[in-house]
Amino acid sequence: MIKASLTAAIAALSLATVTQADTNANFTLDWKFEGPAAPYFLAVDNGHFAEQGLNVDISAGQGSLDAIPKVATGAFPFGFADINSLIKFLDQNPDAPVTAVMMVYDKPPFAVIGRKSQGINGIDDLEGSVLGAPPPDGAWAQFPIFAAENGIDVGQIDVRPVGFPTREPMLAAGEVDSVTGFSFSSYLNLVRLGVPEDDLTTILMADHGVELYGNAIIVNTDFAEANPEIVTGFLTAVAAGWRDAIANPQAGAEAVIARNPAGDVEFETLRLSLAIASNVLTEHTAENGMGRIDADRFARALAQLATTYEFQITTDAPQYFTNDYLPAAELLTLQ
Template identity: 70%
Template sequence: MFHRAIPTLAAALLVAAPVAAQETDMNFALDWRFEGPSAPYFLAIDNGHFAAAGLDVSVVAGEGSLDAIPKVASGAFPMGFADINSLVRFLDQNPGAPVIAAMMVYDNPPFSIVGRVSQGISGIEDLEGSTLGAPPPDGAWAQFPILAAVNDIDVSTMTIEPVGFPTREPMLAEGNVDAVTGFNFSSYLSLARLGIPEDDITTILFSDHGVALYGNAVIVNTEFAAANPEIVTAALGAIAMGVKDAIADPAAGAAAVIARNPAGDVALETRRLELALDANIVTDWVRANGMGDIDPARMDTAIEQLRLTYEFQNEPDAALYFTNAYLPEASVRMVAQ
C-alpha cells in the first residue's frame, strides 16, 4: 500500500547540492501559533539542518489544521504541519486535492480529557455521571465519540457543557465542570497555571484507551513533491534532526520558539514541549521503528474509527492520506532509546 522512498537523505543532499548555492526558499505552514511543540522546525533552522539541505525555510504560524491544509493544497506553501484526521476529511470533501501527509510527527494524537481528582475524575472509569466541558470546535471533542464507543462509556449519564476556549480551564479550575476536552500539552498546563495542584490534575489520553487515530503530520503538496522529491526528502530529514535536537535539549527548543515569540514564556514552553515529546512524539513504536512512518494496520483501524464521527462521501483509502515515499532512511529518523 505504501512505497519506500527511492532517494536516501545522503543522495538527496548530493542532488540538492547545486540547489543549495541558490538557497531555495520554502515557506512552511504551521497549524498553530509558535509554542513549544513547534520547536523542531526552529531548531532545524537555527542548527543548520535546513541550510544543509539547501533550503532557506520560513515557518509561518497558523490558525488550525483547517488553515494549514488548504495553504499546502493550493501550492502557496509546499509543506506544512496538520492533523491527519482533518486531512482525511479534507481529501474526502476535495477528491484529488494535491496534498498528502509525508511524515508522521504525533504518533499519538494530543486528544485528551483533563479532569480534577477533587472533582471525582481519577480515570476514564469516572467519566460516567460527570459534567464535561467541551468547546464545540475542539478537536478532542470531535473525536470523543470514538473514545466513548471503544470504552463503552454511557454518554447519556454525562452532562455536556459547551464552553469557549478562553473559559474552558477557568471553568474547571472553579469547579463548574469536572473535566474538559483538550490537548494534553495545553489544557494541563493552563490548569496548572491557574493554581490547581498538579496532583489534582488527571490527563486521560485517548491513545491510551483504544483510540487508534494518529495525530499531526508533515504534509506536502503532491505536485511540488513529484517535481522535487529530493528536496522533500532532505526537508523531512532536517525536520527529523530538529526533533532529535528538541529531545536532547527541550530548553533550547523552547528558547528557539521564544526567539520568534517574545511574548511567550521559556519555562512554560519548555514544559509544553516536554509533554508533547513524552506523550505524542517519542512513543514506544517510534523508539522501535524511528519517527515518521506509520503502521498500516493501525491506520486502517483509525479510518474505521473515523467512521464513528464522520460519514465518508467516498470510500476511504489510506494511500490517499499518507505516503512514506519521501521519508529519509531510517537511521536519520531513529530517536534515542
C-alpha cells in the same frame, strides 16, 4: 574545448547551488509558537534546513482546519496538521493536492483533562459530569470513538460548548469538571492558571482504545511531485530538529521564546517534554524511527473513524499518507 565545457559545467553547478540555497519552503504550523514547535525552530537555528539548501519561514496557525487548506491551495508547500482532520478534508475534497508525508505524533495528544476536586479521577467519573468542549477541537472530534471504546454513554454527560480561549479558565474556575484538548497544552495551561498539578487527571485517549494517529507533516502534492528532493530534504531537517529537541528540551523552548517573548521558557520546556514523552517517543518510533505508519494500525484507525464519520469515498491509506519522500531510515532515528 574541454576547458570551455568544464567552465560551463562549473557555472551550471554554481547556478544549481545558488538556486537550491534560495529555495523557499515555507511551513505553517497548526497552532501557536509553543514548546512542541521547538524542533522546527531548532532545524532553522541549528542549520539543518540550510544544510538541505532550504530557506524556511515558519508561521503560526489556528488549528488543523486552518493549516490544511493553506497547503492544499499552495499558499504553503508544507504544513503540520492532524491526519484525522486531513482524512476528512480529503473525503470532502478528493481532488485537493495535499497529503501527509511524515508522521510526527505517533501517539495522538487527544485527551480529557479533569480536576479531581471536581470528581474526575478517571473514565468512570465522566458520566454525570460537566464536560467543556470547543466544537472545532480535534480531541472533541474523537471523543465519540473514545466513548464507544470504553462504554461511555455520552448522553449521560452534560457537554457544554466552550471557546478555545475560555476552555481552561472555565475548568480552573470550576465551571466545568473536565475539558477535551491536547494533553500537553491543556495540562500546562491549567497549571499556569494556578490549578495544582496533583488536582489534575489526564486521560489520554490513545491509552484507552483509540488507534488513531496524530499530527503529521503535510505537503502540497503538486509541489512534491515537482520537487521530490526538496521534500526529502525538508523531512531530513525536521527529523534532525526533533533529535535536537529530544536531546535538549530547554534549548528547544528557548528557540520558541525567541519568537514568542510573551511565553515562559520553563513552561514551554515542560510542554515540549510532555509531547516528546507521550506523543513522539513510542515503542514504534524507538524501533522504526519517526515518520512511518503501521499499515494494520492505520486500517484500524480508518475503521474507527468510520464509526463516527460517514465517508463519501472508499478509504485507503495511500489516499492520505505516503512514505515516498522520507529519507533513509538512519536519518529518522530519534536518539
